[in-house]
Amino acid sequence: MPESVAAKSVEGQTAVASVAAQLTDLIYAEMTPGLSLPSEAEMATRYGVSRVTIREAIKMLAGRGLVEISRGRRAVVSEPSGKALGEFLGWIVQYDPKGMFDLVEVRMSLEIKSVSLAAKRATRPALAGIENMMQGMRDAGRRLEESEGDLAIERRFHQCDVGFHEAIALASGNRVITSLIEAMSVPLERSFFMSRRGKVLRGLPLESTIAAHEKILDCVRKRDSQAAEIAMRQHLEESARDMRAAFDNRPATVKT
Amino acid sequence: MPESVAAKSVEGQTAVASVAAQLTDLIYAEMTPGLSLPSEAEMATRYGVSRVTIREAIKMLAGRGLVEISRGRRAVVSEPSGKALGEFLGWIVQYDPKGMFDLVEVRMSLEIKSVSLAAKRATRPALAGIENMMQGMRDAGRRLEESEGDLAIERRFHQCDVGFHEAIALASGNRVITSLIEAMSVPLERSFFMSRRGKVLRGLPLESTIAAHEKILDCVRKRDSQAAEIAMRQHLEESARDMRAAFDNRPATVKT
């Protein structure tokens, strides 16, 4: 039997690491999202290692968000998305109690850049995407006033809020911004959910939140990037204040 | 004990995914960087799955940069770092020819925020870290003028350049910024290296680059965050112009 020539090409590296690196190169060089990797068996013979080794290498790529795995099908190259990155940000934010505030601080910069670019570059369909989310917020807001405290609707509202910002990022035409904002929404969403369960309600009235978004959308429509920046900054500062306030009178539910 | 209760708790999820999720929770909840996970055998019995399943789950975490693996030792929880994130950014930037410019665009926002915070918050040792990198640039710059075109020294110069910006990010006291800037330097470094090999030299004279950094450092020392922002913006805009220019008259060297 051929003794795994390719796999051990670099001394001191494990076969799994080597295969993972080679697969990464392969994907970068000659594959695009949606395409399938070869079958495990085929790769195993190609790289001269066992199926186990191949599987572990693929799991590594999956952890990085480079491929998606599902049973019965070959691994598929992923569309780049912020989700995997979001997990990572969660990890960074984890330790520090002030980690979430760090995140909000960064988010402010990015969102301002994002909306500024969006005002300059948004295409028609991108604009429609933003308006769609805005409409979703209005609807959820209306229904939320009628049935007070419905958590499902509240969740829907929050999703549209997040979606609004993601749509703006998309409209910016900058993929890096899109991914980063998408990523940041992951830990933020988690934090929202937890604060919700901890009975810490958002202090901001709905109309105020909706009006702020409406204002931002309006600036983007008018292609006034400076005004858009200002509107976004105000909106985020307000919601950061709110978050901070919620954080301060929080420990009511724990002991002390 | 029942048959792998924990592993298959959520229907429709594979055992590997389930174990990976549980390990992630475990790490988030009660572990800190440097600690070791249990041995594979122990986890296998604990979660009621085979060693293979445990190994694949761990490989996923390793792909995310959550743990580090080495032979003979148990997996160790990683220090959060931008490196894994950098790979991811590389992936995002990969397709788009303008991806690198998107990255530079985002970097500008973050670096400005970074230096602004650093000017306000930098501690003594953090400042020393920045000064250290500055000194490194000066040294490398001097030696670079004497021995023209030494690639090793040039590389050293570039490392200090990157290190300078990372030191500022560190001084900002914002972990998210630190990680993101560290992450962005990965694809940027790769791009630098490639353009270097393609004989596309930086057009900027050394003194100009050094002076720009000197100026930034000075502003941080004086705790003048506004001036620091301006200096950083100028520096980055200049280097972006340079990069764009280098990119434009590029294809002459491709095939050789």
Added chain:
DNA sequence: AGACATAACTTATATGATAAGTTCAAGGTT
């Protein structure tokens, strides 16, 4: 005390087997 051999633990990889998904086409029914 210090060097060195060794046992105990641990990960890396391979082989072979079984179960359970997906895909696709042949053939039967309406």
Added chain:
DNA sequence: AACCTTGAACTTATCATATAAGTTATGTCT
């Protein structure tokens, strides 16, 4: 002709077991 069924071929998911080769701790011997 359009629609469903069925099964074969392919593919991944998981397991059990075995061997090799690292790391660490426990000694003993000088």
